[in-house]
Amino acid sequence: MKFSRKTVLGAVAAVSTLLATAACGSGDSDTSGATTSAGQVIVPDPGGDLGKAMKKAFFDPFEKKTGIDVVLSSGEFDAAVVLAGVKAGAPAYDMLNVNGAVLQRFRDGAAIEPIDYAQWQNGARDKIAPVKAADDAVPAYYISIVPAWSTAKLGDKGLTSWADFWNVDKFPGKRTLAPGSWGAGGATFEIAAMAAGVAPKDLYPIDYDKVFASLDRLKPNLVKFWETGAEPIQLLTGGQVTGTSAWNGRVAGAQDKGVPVASTWNQSILQYDNWTILKGAKNAANAQKLLAFMMEAQPQADFANAITYSPANSAAFDLLSADRAAKLPTSPDNVASAVTQNYEWWTAKAPGSDKSNEEVAIERWQAWASK
Amino acid sequence: MSVDSSTERFTGGLAARPRRRPDRRWLTLVPLLAVLILLFVVPLFSLLIDSFRSEQGFTLENYREQVTSPVFWRAIRRTLVIAAISTGICVVLGYLMAYALTRMPKRLRGVLMVVVLVPYFTSILIRSYAWIAILAPGGLVARTLALVGIDSPPDLVFNQTGVLIGTVQILLPLALLPIYSVMSGIDRASVRAAQSLGASPAVAHWHVYRPATSSAVMASAALVFISSLGFYVTPALLGGPGDALIAQSILVQFSNLVDPAGAAAQAVLLLLIVLMLFVVLFRYLAPSLSVESTGSATPRRGRRADTTERRENLRALRARILDSGLDAVGRLRLPILVCGWIVGAALLATPLVVVAIWSFSDATYLTFPPEEYSTRWFADYFTDEAWIGSTFLSLGIASASAVISVVIGGFGAFGLVRGPKRPRLPIAILVAMPLIVPPMIYSLGFFILVAPHDVVGTNLGLIMPYVVLGLPFAVSITAAALRNLDQRLENAARSLGAGSLSVLRHVLLPALRPALISGFVFAFLAAFDDVVVATFMSGPTAVTLPLRMFQDIKLEVSPRTAVVAVVLLGAGAAAVLLRFVMAWLVRAVRVALSRRGAS
Numbered sequence: 018m019k020f021s022r023k024t025v026l027g028a029v030a031a032v033s034t035l036l037a038t039a040a041c042g043s044g045d046s047d048t049s050g051a052t053t054s055a056g057q058v059i060v061p062d063p064g065g066d067l068g069k070a071m072k073k074a075f076f077d078p079f080e081k082k083t084g085i086d087v088v089l090s091s092g093e094f095d096a097a098v099v100l101a102g103v104k105a106g107a108p109a110y111d112m113l114n115v116n117g118a119v120l121q122r123f124r125d126g127a128a129i130e131p132i133d134y135a136q137w138q139n140g141a142r143d144k145i146a147p148v149k150a151a152d153d154a155v156p157a158y159y160i161s162i163v164p165a166w167s168t169a170k171l172g173d174k175g176l177t178s179w180a181d182f183w184n185v186d187k188f189p190g191k192r193t194l195a196p197g198s199w200g201a202g203g204a205t206f207e208i209a210a211m212a213a214g215v216a217p218k219d220l221y222p223i224d225y226d227k228v229f230a231s232l233d234r235l236k237p238n239l240v241k242f243w244e245t246g247a248e249p250i251q252l253l254t255g256g257q258v259t260g261t262s263a264w265n266g267r268v269a270g271a272q273d274k275g276v277p278v279a280s281t282w283n284q285s286i287l288q289y290d291n292w293t294i295l296k297g298a299k300n301a302a303n304a305q306k307l308l309a310f311m312m313e314a315q316p317q318a319d320f321a322n323a324i325t326y327s328p329a330n331s332a333a334f335d336l337l338s339a340d341r342a343a344k345l346p347t348s349p350d351n352v353a354s355a356v357t358q359n360y361e362w363w364t365a366k367a368p369g370s371d372k373s374n375e376e377v378a379i380e381r382w383q384a385w386a387s388k
Numbered sequence: 389m390s391v392d393s394s395t396e397r398f399t400g401g402l403a404a405r406p407r408r409r410p411d412r413r414w415l416t417l418v419p420l421l422a423v424l425i426l427l428f429v430v431p432l433f434s435l436l437i438d439s440f441r442s443e444q445g446f447t448l449e450n451y452r453e454q455v456t457s458p459v460f461w462r463a464i465r466r467t468l469v470i471a472a473i474s475t476g477i478c479v480v481l482g483y484l485m486a487y488a489l490t491r492m493p494k495r496l497r498g499v500l501m502v503v504v505l506v507p508y509f510t511s512i513l514i515r516s517y518a519w520i521a522i523l524a525p526g527g528l529v530a531r532t533l534a535l536v537g538i539d540s541p542p543d544l545v546f547n548q549t550g551v552l553i554g555t556v557q558i559l560l561p562l563a564l565l566p567i568y569s570v571m572s573g574i575d576r577a578s579v580r581a582a583q584s585l586g587a588s589p590a591v592a593h594w595h596v597y598r599p600a601t602s603s604a605v606m607a608s609a610a611l612v613f614i615s616s617l618g619f620y621v622t623p624a625l626l627g628g629p630g631d632a633l634i635a636q637s638i639l640v641q642f643s644n645l646v647d648p649a650g651a652a653a654q655a656v657l658l659l660l661i662v663l664m665l666f667v668v669l670f671r672y673l674a675p676s677l678s679v680e681s682t683g684s685a686t687p688r689r690g691r692r693a694d695t696t697e698r699r700e701n702l703r704a705l706r707a708r709i710l711d712s713g714l715d716a717v718g719r720l721r722l723p724i725l726v727c728g729w730i731v732g733a734a735l736l737a738t739p740l741v742v743v744a745i746w747s748f749s750d751a752t753y754l755t756f757p758p759e760e761y762s763t764r765w766f767a768d769y770f771t772d773e774a775w776i777g778s779t780f781l782s783l784g785i786a787s788a789s790a791v792i793s794v795v796i797g798g799f800g801a802f803g804l805v806r807g808p809k810r811p812r813l814p815i816a817i818l819v820a821m822p823l824i825v826p827p828m829i830y831s832l833g834f835f836i837l838v839a840p841h842d843v844v845g846t847n848l849g850l851i852m853p854y855v856v857l858g859l860p861f862a863v864s865i866t867a868a869a870l871r872n873l874d875q876r877l878e879n880a881a882r883s884l885g886a887g888s889l890s891v892l893r894h895v896l897l898p899a900l901r902p903a904l905i906s907g908f909v910f911a912f913l914a915a916f917d918d919v920v921v922a923t924f925m926s927g928p929t930a931v932t933l934p935l936r937m938f939q940d941i942k943l944e945v946s947p948r949t950a951v952v953a954v955v956l957l958g959a960g961a962a963a964v965l966l967r968f969v970m971a972w973l974v975r976a977v978r979v980a981l982s983r984r985g986a987s
Binding site (some may be wrong): 100 | 393460462524525625627637642643644753755839846923931939942944945
């Protein structure tokens with residue numbers, strides 16, 4: 018019996034196609050079939066405590082109220098990946114929460130749609146404060162980057178400023194910070210400047226020489242830069258560091274789980290995310306509905322009760338207990354000792370350059386860090 | 389020196405028959421080339437064009453910016469150094485361990501194979517956390533050293549040492565398996581013959597055994613070196629503040645500066661540097677790229693005849709020194725092999741032991757040793773449809789793409805080794821490309837190309853790039869084995885009237901089985917362990933297991949991903965156990981039957 022090579026190749030091709038289609042067929046049946054007549058809306062799942070809070074306060078009640086499925090996607094929401102998707106005409110999500118400094122990139126890339134405020138409750142838009150709602154983006158929640166420490170190693174009365182964070186004689190142990198290659202994201206530039214004694218009102222424009230001199234002083238005690246929001250707490254728990262910068266919700270979440278960590282509001286850096294609706298979103302209409310629902314006072318208050326991030330709708334504070342409000346980044350006492358991150362400066366063009374301040378900062382950081 | 393001429397010389401009449409028909413063996417290259425061009429070259433090329441494009445038209449600005457940046461060159465230098473050192477460690481350890489494996493009883497081999505494959509059973513992220521728990525001050529190593537009185541252990545993590553340890557752990561199997569697949573096919577009779585003629589064991593090994601494995605060693609070295617260039621997570625978690633490697637630099641360019649063109653330019657430059665290195669090392673790396681057959685399988689001719697007497701003397705002197713050195717090594721061979729296995733197994737398995745212990749932790753964070761134990765994270769995994777769904781999705785996708793890779797790659801390897809000689813180098817380079825190109829760059833190019841066609845979030849969208857990523861393994865491992873296979877066997881079969889399919893079934897497949905299996909294993913693992921391609925291609929619906937693990941531990945460090953490792957490990961161990969039980973059963977039945985027949 019003889020077969021020509023062509024027959025063999027044909028058979029091989031047929032088998033591989035068959036396998037591929039068989040595998041695809043089986044997978045599709047797993048993933049589809051969840052949609053109902055009301056349709057769906059695809060949002061990124063930020064995971065962790067933030068994901069749970071959003072699900073509890075926003076997504077579950079919205080599903081119950083409208084019958085629209087909120088599909089939580091645990092894929093990557095790296096800005097560059099999302100932008101590539103929008104550019105290719107296939108955004109991975111219908112709506113997205115983006116950091117204040119990253120928002121400009123979405124605007125530059127014409128990647129976001131105007132928000133349909135006609136669907137909002139009367140007057141809700143005016144209640145968005147302290148940062149106002151824009152035509153194409155609305156603040157989602159406020160978070161703070163705080164100095165945090167291990168109470169097991171440094172006791173309850175720990176750091177009171179970033180200068181303390183730098184002071185390893187008084188507060189012994191190793192440190193970790195967010196990488197400055199995130200630009201504004203990890204607030205490391207502001208932190209290093211304040212540690213060098215720069216007053217909060219003089220932070221911008223960032224004085225790079227001061228920042229890197231300050232970081233040079235810390236470097237012997239800096240074990241690494243953390244890469245994910247969960248890593249600082251893990252490093253504190255594991256004992257590899259005694260002090261770290263961390264998002265306040267992460268610290269509070271860890272405390273709830275009995276982890277011996279603490280933080281201070283003093284010199285915390287206030288940041289915020291924006292909700293945006295992506296250009297080319299398949300379920301844009303549902304996304305507008307979800308956004309209008311999320312920004313109502315009650316869901317906003319539910320959110321702030323589930324995680325210690327501040328609501329964007331200031332009317333939500335009327336629905337919160339005084340105890341709870343005191344734990345949030347924008348409560349009067351906390352915000353008084355905080356610095357609000359200046360996204361306007363971060364996204365502005367650097368003097369004498371066609372690059373933004375953030376791009377210049379990242380490049381200078383890379384040059385410093387690679388030495 | 390070519391395969392064809394040597395065949396003619398040594399097989400005489402046997403070679404005549406296939407010559408009568410036109411040689412169509414190159415046809416087996418067609419599917420390989422089609423897949424690589426359509427699914428790899430085209431997407432990459434479209435991205436490449438972007439790196440030369442600006443608002444004004446053609447530009448070299450992206451390249452100028454990188455070439456003039458000291459940051460870029462520092463990252464390149466660090467990356468190449470780490471890659472070279474980890475390749476050296478991996479290949480030496482891999483060689484020792486593979487050799488020891490071939491001398492072990494079969495049953496023990498199966499068990500140790502699980503140890504070798506153990507690193508693949510869990511996410512790279514949690515493995516890195518495990519290394520931190522082991523290596524950091526106050527960790528396992530420090531505590532062990534304190535027991536023997538060493539109170540100030542060296543810094544083992546958050547520096548280049550940490551990066552090296554993490555990298556070697558991941559790449560050691562990649563060095564070991566190709567070498568093992570060739571070694572297990574070597575007939576030891578020739579080594580015994582050399583020994584019976586008076587050569588000491590180590591000398592016999594060096595002169596008889598080693599040459600037969602050299603092409604596999606080169607293939608391993610090339611695979612390990614190239615793979616390490618794209619490492620991102622390991623240096624990010626285990627490195628210190630100044631240890632960023634090129635993949636991290638590309639990621640910052642891509643993610644933080646949102647500059648895909650600049651990222652592509654960095655990737656292209658990396659590619660060029662690696663290619664130049666390969667050209668420099670061409671003579672040594674040639675066999676691994678299946679360009680020239682230099683193993684002992686084919687006799688050498690030509691240049692050796694011109695060597696002068698003096699050089700011959702020098703060579704003899706060198707050989708004497710080598711042989712006396714080998715004698716010394718030979719006497720220590722058992723301790724060396726045992727040490728190799730102890731170090732290797734410790735590197736491979738320790739993080740998994742930590743991960744396994746974590747999976748039974750009651751804590752919400754990864755504390756080692758855990759303060760309290762429970763099975764709540766197992767319950768959490770088995771009751772979560774999303775996790776179970778992702779597990780089966782990943783198993784299915786990785787199997788499907790690995791099968792396709794092995795079939796296409798197996799035929800391609802045949803065409804590469806037995807087919808025409810001239811296109812070998814370009815094809816070999818093309819095949820190695822998917823490994824060299826940082827996965828992020830390839831995924832981005834592929835994603836941009838296919839995103840408008842509704843394949844993102846489908847299984848097909850994941851299988852296609854995974855086939856491409858599996859091909860370098862399937863082709864290089866099969867080709868290395870094929871080069872060691874005496875072509876006369878095929879010709880003999882053909883001269884006895886066997887058709888192509890019979891030759892394939894009765895000669896090639898049995899001889900290449902170990903290579904095809906390890907090719908499958910690596911193609912499978914390339915897909916099963918991938919996070920980067922999945923980042924782009926998963927979409928909201930088809931979230932693969934490694935991506936789910938990656939996101940989960942990135943967002944909330946918990947023992948949940950540790951559970952996945954233990955479940956997969958259990959399944960792997962069960963599969964191995966099942967094989968032994970089956971083999972035992974078959975043997976028992978056979979014995980029983982033969983007894984009955986005898987009585």
